[in-house]
Amino acid sequence: MEAAAPIVNFTSLQKRYGGGPLVLDGLNLTVSPGDFVSFIGPSGCGKSTVLKIISGLSPGTVGQVTVLGTTPKQSRDRQAFIFQDATLLPWRTAQLNVELPLRLRGMAAAERAAKARQMLALVGLGGEGGFYPRQLSGGMKMRVSIARALALAPQLLLLDEPFGALDEMSRNRLNEELLALRRSSPFTAMFVTHSVAEAVFLSNRIMVMSVNPGRFHAEVRVDFPYPRLAGLRARPEFQARVNEVSRLLHEVEAPVYA
Amino acid sequence: MKKLPPLLVWGLPLLSGALFVALWYGVRAASGLQSWILPTPLEIMQAAWREQARLLAAAGHTAWGALGGFVLAAGLGFFTSLLLGVSKSLRAGLYPWLLVLQMTPVIVLTPIIMLWAGPGMPGIITITWLISYFPIVANMTQGLLSTDMNHVALFRMANASRLQEMLLLRVPSAMPYYLAGLRIAATLAPIGAIFGEYMVGNSSGGTGGLGFLVYSYNTQIKIPALFATALTSCLLGFIFVAAVSWLNWAVLHKWHDSFERNDH
Numbered sequence: 031m032e033a034a035a036p037i038v039n040f041t042s043l044q045k046r047y048g049g050g051p052l053v054l055d056g057l058n059l060t061v062s063p064g065d066f067v068s069f070i071g072p073s074g075c076g077k078s079t080v081l082k083i084i085s086g087l088s089p090g091t092v093g094q095v096t097v098l099g100t101t102p103k104q105s106r107d108r109q110a111f112i113f114q115d116a117t118l119l120p121w122r123t124a125q126l127n128v129e130l131p132l133r134l135r136g137m138a139a140a141e142r143a144a145k146a147r148q149m150l151a152l153v154g155l156g157g158e159g160g161f162y163p164r165q166l167s168g169g170m171k172m173r174v175s176i177a178r179a180l181a182l183a184p185q186l187l188l189l190d191e192p193f194g195a196l197d198e199m200s201r202n203r204l205n206e207e208l209l210a211l212r213r214s215s216p217f218t219a220m221f222v223t224h225s226v227a228e229a230v231f232l233s234n235r236i237m238v239m240s241v242n243p244g245r246f247h248a249e250v251r252v253d254f255p256y257p258r259l260a261g262l263r264a265r266p267e268f269q270a271r272v273n274e275v276s277r278l279l280h281e282v283e284a285p286v287y288a
Numbered sequence: 289m290k291k292l293p294p295l296l297v298w299g300l301p302l303l304s305g306a307l308f309v310a311l312w313y314g315v316r317a318a319s320g321l322q323s324w325i326l327p328t329p330l331e332i333m334q335a336a337w338r339e340q341a342r343l344l345a346a347a348g349h350t351a352w353g354a355l356g357g358f359v360l361a362a363g364l365g366f367f368t369s370l371l372l373g374v375s376k377s378l379r380a381g382l383y384p385w386l387l388v389l390q391m392t393p394v395i396v397l398t399p400i401i402m403l404w405a406g407p408g409m410p411g412i413i414t415i416t417w418l419i420s421y422f423p424i425v426a427n428m429t430q431g432l433l434s435t436d437m438n439h440v441a442l443f444r445m446a447n448a449s450r451l452q453e454m455l456l457l458r459v460p461s462a463m464p465y466y467l468a469g470l471r472i473a474a475t476l477a478p479i480g481a482i483f484g485e486y487m488v489g490n491s492s493g494g495t496g497g498l499g500f501l502v503y504s505y506n507t508q509i510k511i512p513a514l515f516a517t518a519l520t521s522c523l524l525g526f527i528f529v530a531a532v533s534w535l536n537w538a539v540l541h542k543w544h545d546s547f548e549r550n551d552h
Contacts, residue, residue, distance in 0.1 A: 113438050117442050121463070163543070164545065
């Protein structure tokens, strides 16, 4: 594993928007193939900005960013992004939403229809392809979004708080499904979240960030072997990791001014 | 808010209409005004019956003028908005002139239009187009610029071309705006056509539309028939708005939130 070329690498990364304050400062990170890295920290710590820089949606201000051996923008066809809300196009059915990136890539109609059906079946929505987004629940919409992101078999999947709006049961369920999907289509993941339990369950590495400017405060390695199943959450060593990350988060929380 | 029972939805407008007619008769009786100043609703209906052939023919003529101007405005408005939506410099360069066009009273332009497009249908269609074009452009352009930023990011991430972004994302997401523009235009188009007929149609050999009838009945002091013309114009406007409402439903009801049923 150590010898493999890194999926993402950046050193001394800095970011500010326009003439605003420094959002990110002095970030160094190397993500190896197969990593599942979560970013957690107080609001405004710039964790979403890290994903935007890697996807090339927003350039870094200072520092070298290498993604899949090239620049963020040039590696886009091997990346996929899952947004905070499902960002489905409301005028397209679930099936046509999954087909969208395939169509933008110029895949033939029959081929992309078959691929989209296969992806929807993979996320448990084989019978729901004909529904419009507004007819689907929040969890179903997010599954369509995942199917759409994975349709092009990306090497790197960026997830920006994808399950933040869901109830805890749906969130846990989708966490388990996301890990299961990695067995059929192995991707390296970078995952932004506010939920400590979610980060511990999914990741092998958790980057705890501090705010003003955003820095990596600590890295926690989570070495439970994959595949991880729902039962893991009940185990004391899982709870110990959750407590450890929570303690680190308390360290970086802004002081309360009484 | 609770929905009104269907009986009231139909009953209340009928009731207010009946009250209005009663009030009309009351004013007529109390004031002693004569029929050629304030005809009664019955006299208006009788005039409409008497003049039905002329009114229908005129309404048909007006409908063609309104439809021609409306379709021209809908098509040109769509493409103008695409141009304005594509580039900031085009928008900055053209939008002020569209405003100038909109701000210039059509009545001032009418003699010029007549000079250039000629009397009759071409002039009428031009005037209708002028009146209904701007709301379409203003709405559609706003729609093209109001695309959800996350959707734009999704297209950028997929390395979509500008053309793909326009056709597969911006245009469909602007459809509710475009249709809102069309709805305003649908109320304006018959007005534009009637105004056009009134101004430029009366020299086209007496075969003009409702606007020409207004001119004709007015000079003959056929006031009940004038009221009947107003009623016919109103019906024509309703047909236009109903057609666009149907189009709006056909395009949006499957996916747009404005057609969301309140059952969850």
